[in-house]
Amino acid sequence: MTARMTARTTVTTPTREGSAPVTASRVLVLNSGSSSVKYQLLDMADRSRLAVGLVERIGEETSRLVHERLVGADGAAGAGGDKRERLGPIADHEAALGAVAQELAADGMGLDSPELAAVGHRVVHGGTRFTQPTVVDDEVLAEIRSLVPLAPLHNPANVTGIEVARRLRADVPQVAVFDTAFHSTMPEYVARYAIDAATADKYSIRRYGFHGTSHAYVSRATAALLGKPVEDVNVIVLHLGNGASASAVRGGVCVETSMGLTPLEGLVMGTRSGDLDPAVVFHLARVGGLSVDEIDSLLNKKSGLLGMCGDNDMREVLRRAGEGDEAAATAFASYVHRLKKYIGAYSAVLGRVDAVTFTAGVGENAHQVREAAVDGLAELGLALDLEANAVRSPEPRLVSAEYARVAVAVVPTDEELEIATQAYALVTQ
Ligand code: ADP
Numbered sequence: 001m002t003a004r005m006t007a008r009t010t011v012t013t014p015t016r017e018g019s020a021p022v023t024a025s026r027v028l029v030l031n032s033g034s035s036s037v038k039y040q041l042l043d044m045a046d047r048s049r050l051a052v053g054l055v056e057r058i059g060e061e062t063s064r065l066v067h068e069r070l071v072g073a074d075g076a077a078g079a080g081g082d083k084r085e086r087l088g089p090i091a092d093h094e095a096a097l098g099a100v101a102q103e104l105a106a107d108g109m110g111l112d113s114p115e116l117a118a119v120g121h122r123v124v125h126g127g128t129r130f131t132q133p134t135v136v137d138d139e140v141l142a143e144i145r146s147l148v149p150l151a152p153l154h155n156p157a158n159v160t161g162i163e164v165a166r167r168l169r170a171d172v173p174q175v176a177v178f179d180t181a182f183h184s185t186m187p188e189y190v191a192r193y194a195i196d197a198a199t200a201d202k203y204s205i206r207r208y209g210f211h212g213t214s215h216a217y218v219s220r221a222t223a224a225l226l227g228k229p230v231e232d233v234n235v236i237v238l239h240l241g242n243g244a245s246a247s248a249v250r251g252g253v254c255v256e257t258s259m260g261l262t263p264l265e266g267l268v269m270g271t272r273s274g275d276l277d278p279a280v281v282f283h284l285a286r287v288g289g290l291s292v293d294e295i296d297s298l299l300n301k302k303s304g305l306l307g308m309c310g311d312n313d314m315r316e317v318l319r320r321a322g323e324g325d326e327a328a329a330t331a332f333a334s335y336v337h338r339l340k341k342y343i344g345a346y347s348a349v350l351g352r353v354d355a356v357t358f359t360a361g362v363g364e365n366a367h368q369v370r371e372a373a374v375d376g377l378a379e380l381g382l383a384l385d386l387e388a389n390a391v392r393s394p395e396p397r398l399v400s401a402e403y404a405r406v407a408v409a410v411v412p413t414d415e416e417l418e419i420a421t422q423a424y425a426l427v428t429q
Pocket of ligand 1: 240242243312361362
């Protein structure tokens, strides 16, 4: 524990009139992107969700805020929930968070409430410096800023979100929760690329991994689903959203993950290529005459499913493949083939696998992807109950055949709850 981390551990706040103290158990979770802010207000007393929302197209004329107040102990939407929308220009993140604060205040859950215990911020890159959730002070903020060269698209917006939230509630701890942190336990020989060591060190080139908050949550939830202590469970987590990554988690500790220096490496994704021969980059530059920025954009934004068939949404890829569209079928087959390779590789890394868990938009919803990825892996102990696999459900569940040695699970991820849990644990310890 550093002095910084213990700086704010008070969660009982006196009311303005000096009457009985209020127990602060609410956490606002902010996920600030370059032109959007996603937020959730949670009550950690019962882990319920009080409000969720999104501000998008910040800085444009057509900005939009969607806010939903959630009612019901489990935070389930629709149980008396109230959804509101605001259209019109929102100039910057300051204005965006101001508008969010107004919406929350209108619901009687304003950010000036003494019940607010912390603001939890998703921060994409923590480098090697941040391996735990951290209360932000000026020094921490400067260090997060210094990591911008490693995450030029993400960290600047995360910093802005923290700065604005700090101005809004200077007295409430702002906690940074890093996407890279869960992967910091990877052994050095896994994190290192096999390149000149001095060059790697000079430029901070190593495998960091991303989606860590999701991998942490889902690996623990898998152990719970199996009814075993997390220490006893080895799991391969497949986080398949628009971005996609795999991780090998031994007894709750991450030992390998597929994203690397940046989120470009690993699985085939919606718009990213994932693994490729690095010489593709030289070839495109030398023979194709493309600039570094053009290649960056090609591999990050115009590749993956989109590059291969023109659609990055798996629903569309599946629909077209089902109608006999060859490009869509090839894109799907490539996507699934890469998944199989990682399941095989991580089975070898772990030695013993207890579960393979699918999560995020594709992993939770596309039964065809789960079926195709596991198909033919009986020798690795994997087999599905095809009927169970085809059932749509928002619940964590097992979809493996009863006789299978390795469980196959579907666990909806909840990064916001995980960020709130980590932030709240830090400020109340
Ligand atoms: P991210 O958080 O990375 O933006 P999500 O985890 O929300 O992404 O996943 C989004 C993706 O999930 C969509 O691009 C789409 O491909 C996929 N998806 C969502 N619903 C379904 C579905 N019913 N069937 C297949 N794929 C789906």
